[in-house]
Amino acid sequence: MIETNNILWTPDSARIISAEVTAFTQMLQQKGIAVTDFHSLYDWSIAEPKQFWSLYWDFAELIGEKGDRILEYNKILRGRLVS
Numbered sequence: 001m002i003e004t005n006n007i008l009w010t011p012d013s014a015r016i017i018s019a020e021v022t023a024f025t026q027m028l029q030q031k032g033i034a035v036t037d038f039h040s041l042y043d044w045s046i047a048e049p050k051q052f053w054s055l056y057w058d059f060a061e062l063i064g065e066k067g068d069r070i071l072e073y074n075k076i077l078r079g080r081l082v083s
Helices: 013-018 020-030 038-047 049-060
Strands: 070-073 079-082
Touching: 013 020, 020 038, 020 049, 038 049, 049 070
Parallel strands: none
Antiparallel strands: 070 079
């Protein structure tokens, strides 16, 4: 049986500091959003998907029009648009 609690790999501090997810988290903190680590970022992204994707769009400097809807998946993984 495979143990699910065993950590297989942990990044060193230099990798964490230079990671894009760290930069995104810092940007969110500057905007007053209380995310401190990956788990809180994940929780916030699920709780506030519109805000998450809008801010990620800005952070990633995506080209195009944001629009006003996001794709949200329901429990059986069928996509639906959310306005």
